[in-house]
Amino acid sequence: MAKAEAQEAAANEIISSDPATGREVGRVSVTTPDEVREAVERSRQVFHMWKTTSFAERRRLVMRAREVILDEMEAIAELISAESGKPKGEAIALEIAPVLDLMQWIARSAEKMLRPRRVGIGLFGLLGRSSRVVYHPLGVVAIIPAWNYPFSIPLGEAVMSLMAGNTVVIKPSELTPLTGLKIGEIFEKAGFPKDAVQIVSGAGETGAALVEAAPDKIAFTGSVATGRKIAEAAAKNLTSVVLELGGKDPMIVLADADLEAATNAAVWGAFCNAGQNCASVERLYVHESIAEELTRRIVEKTGKLNLGPGIDPDVSVGPMSSERQIRIVERHVDDFREAGAVILTGGERYDAARERVSDAGTSEGKISASPRHRVSASLFFAPTVITGATNDMRPMREETFGPTLPICTFATDEEAIALANDTEFGLTASVWTRDIARGRRIAEQIEAGSVCINEHLYTHGIGQTPWGGFKNSGRGRTHGLEGLLELVQPQHIHTNRITLLPDAWWMPYSPAALETFRGFATKFATGSLLKTATLLPQLWKRIRELMK
Numbered sequence: 320m321a322k323a324e325a326q327e328a329a330a331n332e333i334i335s336s337d338p339a340t341g342r343e344v345g346r347v348s349v350t351t352p353d354e355v356r357e358a359v360e361r362s363r364q365v366f367h368m369w370k371t372t373s374f375a376e377r378r379r380l381v382m383r384a385r386e387v388i389l390d391e392m393e394a395i396a397e398l399i400s401a402e403s404g405k406p407k408g409e410a411i412a413l414e415i416a417p418v419l420d421l422m423q424w425i426a427r428s429a430e431k432m433l434r435p436r437r438v439g440i441g442l443f444g445l446l447g448r449s450s451r452v453v454y455h456p457l458g459v460v461a462i463i464p465a466w467n468y469p470f471s472i473p474l475g476e477a478v479m480s481l482m483a484g485n486t487v488v489i490k491p492s493e494l495t496p497l498t499g500l501k502i503g504e505i506f507e508k509a510g511f512p513k514d515a516v517q518i519v520s521g522a523g524e525t526g527a528a529l530v531e532a533a534p535d536k537i538a539f540t541g542s543v544a545t546g547r548k549i550a551e552a553a554a555k556n557l558t559s560v561v562l563e564l565g566g567k568d569p570m571i572v573l574a575d576a577d578l579e580a581a582t583n584a585a586v587w588g589a590f591c592n593a594g595q596n597c598a599s600v601e602r603l604y605v606h607e608s609i610a611e612e613l614t615r616r617i618v619e620k621t622g623k624l625n626l627g628p629g630i631d632p633d634v635s636v637g638p639m640s641s642e643r644q645i646r647i648v649e650r651h652v653d654d655f656r657e658a659g660a661v662i663l664t665g666g667e668r669y670d671a672a673r674e675r676v677s678d679a680g681t682s683e684g685k686i687s688a689s690p691r692h693r694v695s696a697s698l699f700f701a702p703t704v705i706t707g708a709t710n711d712m713r714p715m716r717e718e719t720f721g722p723t724l725p726i727c728t729f730a731t732d733e734e735a736i737a738l739a740n741d742t743e744f745g746l747t748a749s750v751w752t753r754d755i756a757r758g759r760r761i762a763e764q765i766e767a768g769s770v771c772i773n774e775h776l777y778t779h780g781i782g783q784t785p786w787g788g789f790k791n792s793g794r795g796r797t798h799g800l801e802g803l804l805e806l807v808q809p810q811h812i813h814t815n816r817i818t819l820l821p822d823a824w825w826m827p828y829s830p831a832a833l834e835t836f837r838g839f840a841t842k843f844a845t846g847s848l849l850k851t852a853t854l855l856p857q858l859w860k861r862i863r864e865l866m867k
């Protein structure tokens with residue numbers, strides 16, 4: 320409850336406050352562990368009904384929920400902005416629009432994607448057998464999101480879960496509880512059955528109570544540390560988890576890259592949502608031959624960004640979400656300084672940065688103020704560009720999750736790949752080059768769940784594609800076919816149409832059985848029809864033996 324420290328909160332409530340102004344946005348009652356358990360029980364009750372609904376009915380309700388969002392879009396964007404600090408435009412562009420797109424896509428495609436499918440079973444098919452896979456929903460899906468995309472992430476996961484036939488309990492982040500309640504209200508207004516989507520409110524303890532209540536799946540988005548705790552607690556009930564965790568995402572700019580595009584992408588990828596994106600550009604590796612020019616352009620563009628409250632349409636960078644988060648950024652910038660890196664622009668809280676001119680001695684690094692608002696300076700951090708960074712510096716290894724853009728140089732493609740992979744994380748990455756084939760070759764060698772060529776960060780907004788991390792950035796996937804399959808359990812239905820003859824592997828065993836089994840291993844198991852044909856006399860002998 321870091322944002323709410325200044326106000327008086329009763330023990331059983333959370334105060335949500337605007338990080339730009341400190342103003343109270345609203346209060347929410349904390350759900351007790353008993354109430355969380357009851358919510359999961361109610362969810363399980365309604366699941367038995369919901370799983371029998373047709374895809375057409377689910378589609379109708381999801382499309383209705385889209386209409387509710389569109390009707391209330393301005394108010395929803397303002398609420399997201401007020402609670403998280405992000406510019407209102409970003410709330411629309413990076414949260415509302417992508418989730419609306421995800422909703423229409425999954426509403427229209429889930430039935431096709433989850434259609435029962437026939438599975439090829441090779442030579443077993445010659446024995447009159449066939450196999451089909453049918454998908455069943457899991458039951459209750461618990462969604463525990465972070466605060467940085469408080470609308471689109473839990474809402475998108477809820478819609479995918481519902482389309483697959485599950486019911487949902489969401490525990491929003493304690494920093495954005497009202498946006499969480501709004502999600503519940505949208506489903507209610509759309510006409511979803513009571514309790515098909517429930518919201519429980521609170522901080523980590525409430526999330527822990529939800530995990531302990533033994534839902535059938537947990538979709539968690541947050542830090543590696545909390546992800547570990549959840550995986551441990553979930554193991555007690557063998558609940559499976561999808562973990563969407565942190566990142567330290569590299570952007571690699573090759574010498575032949577479109578410099579203007581790379582500059583704009585780096586500035587946006589590092590500073591949108593005040594750098595509080597799991598897939599932010601957290602490390603920029605640029606070929607040494609263009610490093611100076613790229614850095615100059617980045618510093619120039621950064622200097623033109625307005626900081627201020629997210630409600631102002633001219634503002635590009637809002638406040639950070641909490642004191643805890645801004646302190647991490649300060650610590651990392653200090654670490655960079657101490658390790659010998661150079662802060663070219665920014666590097667301080669907004670107050671201090673207000674009149675500051677970049678170390679380069681030009682006015683390009685000046686941080687503009689948004690003149691129409693008196694803002695609380697405390698949670699603003701000036702967008703910060705750093706050169707001379709190297710991978711052995713601590714802030715190049717830990718997630719910063721703030722508006723910093725450290726730049727490092729490389730000489731060869733191999734070096735760039737090695738630098739990019741030199742991390743415990745592996746969420747996303749990008750490669751910038753005009754040579755697409757070379758870009759693909761490099762992309763495939765990077766250990767990350769999504770790698771873009773000439774793009775960065777935005778593919779979470781393409782719901783059709785899988786999202787998730789390699790290494791410590793996560794387990795499992797959300798979005799895409801892979802994400803949908805996390806929300807169902809496959810059932811294999813196997814049919815034998817020829818029951819006149821016994822199976823050669825049935826009892827009783829005998830020397831003839833042993834000989835036949837050797838033939839299974841050496842001939843049938845090769846998958847070759849020709850080799851298997853040579854087994855037929857032995858097989859027939861064995862079957863006659865069993866039929867005696």
Ligand code: NAD
Nearest residue numbers: 464465466492522523526527541542545563564565566597
């Ligand atoms: P966090 O781990 O502190 O909290 C995430 C959620 O977990 C919150 O709702 C919190 O209340 C809850 N929680 C905390 N302790 C819990 C426990 N013991 N049991 C159950 N729930 C518990 O993370 P945060 O600060 O909210 O978010 C920032 C992190 O999220 C960053 O590391 C960022 O990279 C990551 N993130 C990842 C993705 C992705 O898609 N990979 C997307 C957004 C954010």
